[in-house]
Amino acid sequence: xxxxxxxxxxxxxxxxxxxxxxxxxxxxxxxxxxxxxxxxxxxxxxxxxxxxxxxxxxxxxxxxxxxxxxxxxxxxxxxxxxxxxxxxxxxxxxxxxxxxxxxxxxxxxxxxxxxxxxxxxxxxxxxxxxxxxxxxxxxxxxxxxxxxxxxxxxxxxxxxxxxxxxxxxxxxxxxxxxxxxxxxxxxxxxxxxxxxxxxxxxxxxxxxxxxxxxxxxxxxxxxxx
Amino acid sequence: xxxxxxxxxxxxxxxxxxxxxxxxxxxxxxxxxxxxxxxxxxxxxxxxxxxxxxxxxxxxxxxxxxxxxxxxxxxxxxxxxxxxxxxxxxxxxxxxxxxxxxxxxxxxxxxxxxxxxxxxxxxxxxxxxxxxxxxxxxxxxxxxxxxxxxxxxxxxxxxxxxxxxxxxxxxxxxxxxxxxxxxxxxxxxxxxxxxxxxxxxxxxxxxxxxxxxxxxxxxxxxxxx
Numbered sequence: 001x002x003x004x005x006x007x008x009x010x011x012x013x014x015x016x017x018x019x020x021x022x023x024x025x026x027x028x029x030x031x032x033x034x035x036x037x038x039x040x041x042x043x044x045x046x047x048x049x050x051x052x053x054x055x056x057x058x059x060x061x062x063x064x065x066x067x068x069x070x071x072x073x074x075x076x077x078x079x080x081x082x083x084x085x086x087x088x089x090x091x092x093x094x095x096x097x098x099x100x101x102x103x104x105x106x107x108x109x110x111x112x113x114x115x116x117x118x119x120x121x122x123x124x125x126x127x128x129x130x131x132x133x134x135x136x137x138x139x140x141x142x143x144x145x146x147x148x149x150x151x152x153x154x155x156x157x158x159x160x161x162x163x164x165x166x167x168x169x170x171x172x173x174x175x176x177x178x179x180x181x182x183x184x185x186x187x188x189x190x191x192x193x194x195x196x197x198x199x200x201x202x203x204x205x206x207x208x209x210x211x212x213x214x215x216x217x218x219x220x221x222x223x224x225x
Numbered sequence: 226x227x228x229x230x231x232x233x234x235x236x237x238x239x240x241x242x243x244x245x246x247x248x249x250x251x252x253x254x255x256x257x258x259x260x261x262x263x264x265x266x267x268x269x270x271x272x273x274x275x276x277x278x279x280x281x282x283x284x285x286x287x288x289x290x291x292x293x294x295x296x297x298x299x300x301x302x303x304x305x306x307x308x309x310x311x312x313x314x315x316x317x318x319x320x321x322x323x324x325x326x327x328x329x330x331x332x333x334x335x336x337x338x339x340x341x342x343x344x345x346x347x348x349x350x351x352x353x354x355x356x357x358x359x360x361x362x363x364x365x366x367x368x369x370x371x372x373x374x375x376x377x378x379x380x381x382x383x384x385x386x387x388x389x390x391x392x393x394x395x396x397x398x399x400x401x402x403x404x405x406x407x408x409x410x411x412x413x414x415x416x417x418x419x420x421x422x423x424x425x426x427x428x429x430x431x432x433x434x435x436x437x438x439x440x441x442x443x444x445x446x447x448x449x450x
Contacts, residue, residue, distance in 0.1 A: 049370045049371065049373075052370075053371060058371065061371045061372075062371045063371065063372055063373070064370060064371060064372065064373035065373065068373035068374070069373045071373075072368070072373055072374060072375060076305070080301070080306070081305065081306070081366065082366075082368045082375070138368065138370055140366070140367065140368060141306065141307075141365070142365065142367075142378065142380070143297070143307045143363065143365060143380055144380070145274045145277075145289060145363055145380060145381050146274065146278060146283065146286045146287045146288065146289060147286075147288055147289065148274075148288070148289035148290065148293035148294045148296075148297055149293070149297060150297060150307070153367065153378075155367070155368055155369070155370060156370050177444055186445065187443055187444065187445045188443070188444040188445075189441060189442065189443045189444075190441075190442050191439040191440060191441055191442065192439070192440050192442055193438055193439060193440075194437075194438050194439070194440050195438070200440070200442075203442045206444070207444060208442045208443060208444050209442070209443050209444075209445070210440050210441070210442055211440065211441040211442070211443060212419075212440060213418055213419050213420070214416040214417070214418060214419070214440075214441050215416060215417050215418075215419050215425070215435050215436065215437060215439075216414060216415075216416055216435070216436040216439050217414065217415050217416065217417055217425075217428045217433045217434070217435055217436070218412055218413070218414045218433060218434050218436060219402055219412065219413040219414075219431070219432060219433050219434075220411065220412045220413075220434070
């Protein structure tokens with residue numbers, strides 16, 4: 001049951017199946033939800049951004065602090081500017097309420113192997129209810145002049161290591177897409193590294209089009225003027 | 226003087242110079258300024274977006290109307306969301322005031338050939354003062370989680386045909402960069418088509434870095450869910 005817990009709780013060993021074509025499997029549900037993040041979530045968001053920098057070997061570019069995140073995020077109503085959706089998981093169904101501006105999207109996934117989260121304690125968002133932060137997506141409105149419509153741009157999509165390859169990335173990205181549709185927006189856009197074939201395949205399977213012909217230009221620091 | 230006027234006003238023919246190394250040149254000043262656009266500028270902005278679609282051979286993607294632009298732009302204080310800077314030109318110095326939120330950036334350029342604007346009448350923003358709209362830039366805040374800082378993303382940069390190759394594109398982009406610095410923002414970003422070598426050279430000369438390794442992904446229309 002405690003899919004996100006280290007060490008996994010004692011689970012009764014399944015009876016060995018006599019049917020070799022269809023062996024008995026464990027059924028370990030993980031209750032997951034996507035909810036709107038608030039300023040209280042900054043410590044967890046900060047840790048995940050750092051993990052993302054480590055993963056991308058870009059820690060030399062990482063200068064965010066909890067304080068600078070708090071100053072720059074959550075200053076506007078959700079969806080009008082920089083917005084964060086948090087992915088939470090729990091071995092138990094969710095009972096606690098969250099921000100009214102966005103009814104959380106819930107899903108139960110079923111694992112056949114116990115999931116060990118070595119950083120469970122660090123990422124508890126609600127210890128009493130055994131709720132752990134497992135990922136986030138940060139997005140904000142962009143604009144298409146041809147459509148005269150806003151869209152959403154996804155700056156970061158991150159799922160913590162032990163929760164990957166379970167559909168959570170898609171759940172986060174879909175949550176943004178659903179919100180875009182709800183608001184009558186025309187597009188959801190993001191960027192991917194050209195060598196990241198796995199990610200490109202994943203996005204294409206979701207129905208995204210990769211626009212090969214565009215290049216990002218950036219003025220930064222001393223070159224900005 | 227009327228650099229933006231068709232037909233050019235009678236200009237006294239310069240005396241032929243006897244100094245062949247340094248021939249006498251005309252000096253035709255164009256007074257130009259970058260100012261914050263308002264809802265009243267929508268008809269001109271709409272026409273320029275259409276011209277951009279024609280230039281890019283993308284009119285099949287163009288569905289913006291004056292009404293849809295009015296509904297989606299100018300709903301927030303400048304710089305907090307979608308923001309438009311307008312480029313205006315005049316044969317005379319500017320005397321009229323504009324929005325207090327952004328003191329206009331002015332510049333005088335000097336031409337040695339008269340400039341004929343075949344659409345001058347269509348693009349008058351202030352006929353009494355002979356002020357014509359010559360271009361625009363649309364931008365909005367984006368966010369870097371590594372820096373925990375907003376930046377600006379430039380969606381469109383457009384200078385009307387007869388005003389190109391005179392430094393106005395740079396003037397518009399610099400205005401955005403200056404505003405970014407003023408607000409303590411970390412970056413200005415935009416995209417360019419990979420085959421548009423002239424544009425890429427222009428941006429690199431301005432100090433921009435082209436990030437070759439990123440690709441744009443887009444979910445749109447029916448694929449968005």
